[in-house]
Amino acid sequence: MQVVILCGGSGTRLWPISRTLFPKQFVKLFQDESLFQKTVKRNHKIADSFCVVINQEQYFMGLDQLDELKLSNRSTFILEPIGRNTAPAIAMAAMAADPEEILLIVPSDHLIEKQDAYEAAVLKAQELAGQNRLVTFGIKPHHPETGYGYIEANGIEVKSFKEKPDRATAESYLKSGNYYWNSGMFCFKARVYLEELKKFEPEIYEQSLKTFNQARREQGIRLQMDDMKAIRSESIDYAVMEKSQLVNVVPADIGWSDLGSFDSLYDTLPKDNDGNTLSDNTIHLGSKNNLVLTQNRLVSTIDVEDLVIVDTSDAIVIAKKGSTQKVKELVAEVKKRNSEMTNVHTTAHRPWGTYTILEENPGYKVKQITVRPGAKLSLQYHHHRSEHWIVVSGVATVTNGDSTFDLKQNESTYIPKEAKHRLENKQNEELVLIEAQVGGYLGEDDIVRLQDDYKRN
């Protein structure tokens, strides 16, 4: 069985810890593990291989996180330039697989707390998939949630799919006992899904096939923008599941949460005796039942209750618990003021490592740059800025104009504007350097790439 992990979510519902270019599945929320990594670990015993469908911008982030688990060699990546919802994404994963292979489709940003129950449900689904069924997983609801679609079931038979209900309807669903949350997890043979898609949505099928065939095979299956744009965006539920006669549902009570808001995140995190989430960098005086997420800074509370406090290096949110669905509205407001703040953190992830903006002022910018072992930045130059590099840890192999040389800890070099240059880490340990940029214009777009290992030129 191959596990297909869908990483398409843009995830600003947990802003400011998640950002457009750093969605929630990659945030290390749980003891230095991300939801994406938890998803991989949850499935790595039951999967023969992984197929990760991911936005091309997040490819190296996903690859890194797989590397940390030492599982990147069992994985294929399908890289999307833009998202077209789940029906096409799953179609292309199915096209990349053996037609008779069973695929287990899982979102990358959900939490499942009961591993044994999960594995049992998957086993059941696998069995049905082996009989050429399209299987969906129905989560046993524990409250009258109005934010999810429901599946009306009779045993493993699906009676109907239901849109997000109003409160009263949700309560009646909960009471009746045969309604389940539509979890977004599926299991079927690649061939069966593609046949059904072709039957109900031939255009989506054909355009997905064309896109898949035209993809560049290098560092994963790289789908092309023009092809992707031509695909109609559609969910697997609308395109196939609600129309096919082959559908079954596996009811599952597996400790599932989609972590769609800080409220649901609070429910899943470990807490102290006063109901405050645990953190070394927090002091609570007379405070109860608070979610506090902080990185480096000390967050102290005095006599507050039921708050969500989320701290990042450039933005902080303080919300009443129960109101965190309004984060969406907040993000829209922030975007009006400073759209960068909804897209990226002050630490940005790049294929070769990371950079963190330490200080930014008219005329200069200071960055801390880390380069992973074996990685190199593009050969590049800038029209408007000079750069000073100081190695504070590791060894840099530097191209500066026509010469290439090693720069060790406590050594520095100066890159004049217009000079072509390159930074590389040939060592086994991480390279850290401080870069001071000086110039009249300091935008990231002032870069001319002459050669790039990551095909960005």
Next chain:
Amino acid sequence: MQVVILCGGSGTRLWPISRTLFPKQFVKLFQDESLFQKTVKRNHKIADSFCVVINQEQYFMGLDQLDELKLSNRSTFILEPIGRNTAPAIAMAAMAADPEEILLIVPSDHLIEKQDAYEAAVLKAQELAGQNRLVTFGIKPHHPETGYGYIEANGIEVKSFKEKPDRATAESYLKSGNYYWNSGMFCFKARVYLEELKKFEPEIYEQSLKTFNQARREQGIRLQMDDMKAIRSESIDYAVMEKSQLVNVVPADIGWSDLGSFDSLYDTLPKDNDGNTLSDNTIHLGSKNNLVLTQNRLVSTIDVEDLVIVDTSDAIVIAKKGSTQKVKELVAEVKKRNSEMTNVHTTAHRPWGTYTILEENPGYKVKQITVRPGAKLSLQYHHHRSEHWIVVSGVATVTNGDSTFDLKQNESTYIPKEAKHRLENKQNEELVLIEAQVGGYLGEDDIVRLQDDYKRN
């Protein structure tokens, strides 16, 4: 008349915006003005000169803030190595003045909103002081405050001084109408105060006189540590006002606040229609009556009410309004974990300018350093660290080993460990540089000063 400004408060009640080495009177809380500056401006029309009694660590901060108002030339500084409460501090200010000069004693960290009423009260006090009276100002109470001492008055006659009352007593004081808050402001001739101090507290008088006479006269009157230690710590109220027969009180309804907590600060700040304090860096959704203090980061709230949210670069406090007196308890807790965080901000003020820690990690530290026009750091060297300097704004005059040279914007130099070096700004504009320190030990105490304009060697 000379205005004596007492700057002794160590002020951690507004932590984390105030710190031991950056007390609240110097924090620019009001449209880029500090309470100290507001105190100076409030008095500069009615004063012939200023005497500032200040901890020696804060001397340059006070001088800077006077410079910004272009009033440093009318000021004398008395520099205390340690505080000994108000009786000795005022004694030494009186010794520095002409004996017949009238002194108006004012704390540096109070807010007074009714300037006309204030000036009228001062005029009345001045008239009484001219008749050899010791005048205290009684603030008309507007709520039954239990945190202040009270003065029982009959017109300008003082009937008694009262300790901080319990709630019921405070309510009876408020009702009676002839009790006033003891504001800590006084007015009298220098001679009259010294005579009364000598009469009631001869030891304090004698030791203060000795300390004053032994002080070094350079950059203000610099009191010596051994002399100061020998003075008994005492307030002017206990030492003189509660004992003297010469005391009068001037009742004053002047919009006074001591800003002793974030709650009282909230009351004095401008607010929007929802009762939230105004700030460019804040977004409020459905939130009311919140105090938000932030510098560079965006603070957003959702559906929260009556909170105090105070953000600084290394610490943030979220408190329920009405509970902010517990900040004291919080500071004690923080001190146990990281005492530096109660003493200083990530930006530290030095006689020559400021430095801000941008990044700190084992093996390296990155600072942004600003040097004011005309200022120079000490000639120094370090045993354990090398330094890389990059000028990003202005021109540095650098001594590095045996040579001295100018370093312009976008130029850099490397200071090896053990090399003596010096940084100076000979220009009329501020110098800004980025310093990357590399070494096994990076403590501020690894510094050997060979020559220092500020007498710190």
